[in-house]
Amino acid sequence: MVVNLEPSLPYPPFVDVEGVINIRSVGGYTTSTGRALKPIVIYRSGDISSITHKGKEQFSELGVHVVFDFRADSEIKNYDSATPSMEGINIIRAPAGIQNAFDPASIAIRLKNWTTDELGAFLTTYGEILDTATEAFRTVFIHLRDHPDQPCLVHCTAGKDRTGMFITLLLMILGVEDRDIIDEYALTTVGLAPSMPQLTRKLQKMPVFRDNWDGLLNMGSSKPETMVATLQFIREKYNGAEAYLKTRLNLDEEDILKIRENYLI
Template identity: 85%
Template sequence: MIVSSEPFLPYPSFVDIEGIINIRSVGGYTTGTGRVLKPNAIYRSGDISSITDRGKEQFSALGVHVVFDFRAENEIKNYDSATPTLEGVKMIRAPAGIQNAFDPASIAIRLKNWATDELQAFLTTYEEILDTATEAFRTVFVHLRDHPDQPCLVHCTAGKDRTGMFITLFLMVLNVEDRYIVDEYALTTVGLAPSMPELTRKLQKMPVFRDNWEGLLNMGSSKPETMVVTLQLIREKYNGAEGYLKTRLNLDEEDIEKIRENYLI
């Protein structure tokens, strides 16, 4: 596979919502059959807890009806990032990923792994997410199957790993070309850039991050080559996204075809 040096944008995917990091629409990508993923039907982002009053007005203009929050309860508490109230928007808690991943001891071990072997650390983490986030991911896929008239947002803290794994499965099951999936993942580097100075300032105050800074920098990356090997992992371990939805989420071929019809034009 040829990996482009610059992420490909089929159209301007990022949206300006004051107080929300790394928020963009997932759409406009071409599938292997020539169909196109409907734009402005599903969005992804990082933490939305700092949304401002102006941001709430901007968010309302998107027409998003449902927000799925992949964050763990202790993550929300530790980062003091409670879910805000948005008028006309249903907030659904759908914790996804690794148990106890956000306690300091676990974070320190993971950061050391990222400092030692970045690519393998991502593969291990993404495999763990795929294995443990099944209930959360099923919740969102069922929504996409049953409520295509309700645009939604999926998010975690950075909008990169748990959110990234869900979006990867979504794009794969729609048969979006690999090069677009790789580039869509890499867009998070762009999406997080404006928030990095403030995020760096906050994290440097916390010993677990300050003492493992190289690992943190690697963990915060979203390089194209990481997604290339992740796609290979999904195909080899789960028999692709279809296999994952069928065996891990208990969805069937009819469900998958309905999702495709809902989101491809």
């Protein structure tokens, strides 16, 4: 697992937590109705298993008491990346992974798809996430509905795809403009940049990645045009984020209104 020990992104919305990649706050956007999100609605990041002692102190200063981990059990085992205990932090396992997505054969197939059709591969993957992560996503939305006074963090391995889909749904139901959702997604390119040299060295040692390098580079991207297509995909396949929450997560109009009430000012 990659450990970035150097403070390298000490500016909003990124926050500095030693040993945690791509960690930033989400909030502060103006909505289509003229309201605004609270400055910090939620935090998002990549894997936090390499957090250092100093990082734990920095994390505590953020006031986060609940962490939702979207990673699959097999993923944690394969990458030897169990989350360490942190005093005062409730770690909630909420696997949002696609079944068998992390076995070498599946990875090889997916990387080949990213080599030949990057955008199509993203839309396929994001559709699979949205179809299979319903329990995980419902768990976090219920927390946001019931505990707006308890700042939380959501994360997966890179903090890009599973985390990105959750944040996209949240921003959509809160009425954030598409251009801001697109920009927020693209921030992951900045958030992952400091760890890329270490990550590259690590992955080049693994045949499944070394043999499909172009696909890996495409898979690791977070281009604005990918989110443009993803927003259209959510609206066409699920009739929008609000309908997705109602039909796939079994949340109702009252639940959605309460989340808006909690986080819009």
